[in-house]
Amino acid sequence: MTLDSTGTLALAAAILLAGRFLNAGIAPLARYNIPQPISGGLAFALVAAALHAWSGLVVETSATLRGPLLLAFFASVGLSADLKRLRQGGPKLLLFLACVVPFLALQDVVGTGLAIALDQHPLIGLIGGSVTLVGGHGTGAAYARIFEETHSLAGVMGLAMASATIGLVLGGVVGGPVAQFLLRGHAPVAPAAAATRTVEAAEPATTEGAIVTTCLVLFCLLLGGWLAGLTAGAPIALPDFLWCLFAGVLVRNLIAPVIRLPVSDASVDLVGSMALALFLAMTMATIRLWELAALAGPLMAIVGAQAVFSVIYAVLVVYRVMGRNYEAAVATAGFLGFSMGATATAIANMQAVANRYGPAPVAFLVVPLTGAFFIDLANALVLTGALSLPIYGE
Template identity: 90%
Template sequence: MTLDSTGTLALAAAILLAGRFLNAGIALLARYNIPQPISGGLAFALVAAGLHAWSGLMIETSAVLRGPLLLAFFASVGLSADLGRLRRGGPKLMLFLACVVPFLMAQNALGTFMAILLDQHPLIGLIGGSVTLVGGHGTGAAYARIFEETHSLAGVMGLAMASATIGLVLGGVVGGPVAQYLLRGRAPIEAGAVAAADEAVEPATTEGAIVTTCLVLFCLLLGGWMAWLTQGAPIALPDFLWCLFAGVVVRNLIAPLIRLPVSDASVDLVGSTALALFLAMTMATIRLWELAALAGPLMMIVASQAVFAVIYAVLVVYRMMGRDYEAAVATAGFLGFSMGATATAIANMQAVAGRYGPAPVAFLVVPLTGAFFIDLANALVLTGGLSLPIYGE
């Protein structure tokens, strides 16, 4: 059964509604801040697996809208980046980066150790490390192709896609519970203080949503033009990063120049909608029966990575970020992109902030790190790591 773009969009909407009903009806999901696309997506994956086992039916979805929705989300992140606020979050950004870079090295070291322990090629440890868990499906596919060509590793592409998918789910599942554990009942007071200290935000309006949608679409065009201009540059930046930069330029240069007000509430509305639909469409591609067929060493490696990420987040990230409400929200975001993707990180933070209140610094620091700095740092760490003799065997 193959769905076109309209059918895929309708399925994503159904997954979001299912997640809403599940989170409302199952107290455990709401208590631990599981994002609605994750809870609804897992429910759909179970139903799809049951249908496949019963009748052999497979539901194929269209990827046409996934890319534009992800780009629209990152454009909205750029539109929300008021550089005046960045000065306030600057020190926190440096602290967060100081947490992330050592984690990348440790993640790959753990993956390599587990691969050797399980009698696998050391490169499988990188596949179960930052290649897919931080890099996601795109980076995983790129490196899997390289490993297949240079080391003749059969089936590594399937392993990379499985690892990225499992990590995406785990990143969305563990972030909320860890934040809940760190908050332990004191979040409402702290969140109220944060909200009171922040500027009052006007509610989203139809006009504001229309203007924001127009700006987001312009950012997609501007970002695509920037990407085209930089083709062949020594360092190739992903297209979503150019859209984020375009959003920053529009928010801080173009909009003030033409005296066009940018509504933060409308930006949040449009961006959150794009993110939710993207995650729901991504979750709709999960085939549990294929992941089960790839179980074994990879599952053990990824499971050990999840445990390590939680320990590192609690003992290092939360403490370095200040042990307060903002730190707890940032920790939930860290778990999202350290195991899954920046989109998962934002979904984790939105789930926590939606229950307890705004966390403006965390929502500035984590997207900037996850959308830009993490990819550059990961590329440098992987380039240096692959030069080690152990991976050339």
């Protein structure tokens, strides 16, 4: 059964609706911030596997829209990076980045070492490393597409989605308990009743803002493609999605101010979220569970070990570097959220602690800024350097 672009888009919409109903009806899915495309996509993958086992039916989808949607998401990440606001983080932001960047490389070292020990291709270690755990579903899908094209790794897209999903769950599970453990020797800075969200209220998205943002995103895709073409012959080639991210940063901080075009954060978030949701739903529709059985066991072992490593690093490094106080404990909970899952998981972890003990304004500024922009940029650079090593080209 083969679907064209329109049929694939309709299937993606159905997957998103299914995910919405599943998340509303199954409490753990919402509690651990499992994205609706993943919930619905896993349900579809199970149905597709049952149909394949029963009748041999395989659903083939069109890949025409997947690439542009993924690039649009990363362009929106760049458009969200207001450098004036990033400077507000100050020294604590630099300290947090000093913890995060080495962790990215170590996470890939751990993943690669375990993959080799389990007799898997080293790239499986990257999939079970910062590609999906820090990078999340979007980055995981981007690199899975590259690995499929360059190394002919069958089923790697499904593995990437599975690893990112399990990482989301683990990131939400371990953050709160670790923060509670760290807080045993520290009094809360404010009573629980005073706990408030320290994230500034954003203006609501409007039709005009969404139209302007869509135009900017499309321009970023063109600019990113042009930049990628200029550097195509470079010794180390950056992936096309990274160029689109850079284009977004350039447009937000240089081009838009010069032409006096306001950029709405709410609209950027809306357009980027829609692009990622549709892309993930289309990607999940390509997963063939019957092809993943051979690699599922080793991947689960790698991700489990990564969770243990993240907790050890968070307690021994992040908590100490950030000051060994209440704010540091909250930031550590956030670190565990996006070191295994996503920025949304990080914020959820921190809110759980703040709702009990009180506000942590520095943590709520530093962690979201790092997770929203710096983490994707740093991860892409680390992975680009890693993939230039001979071990991953075998």
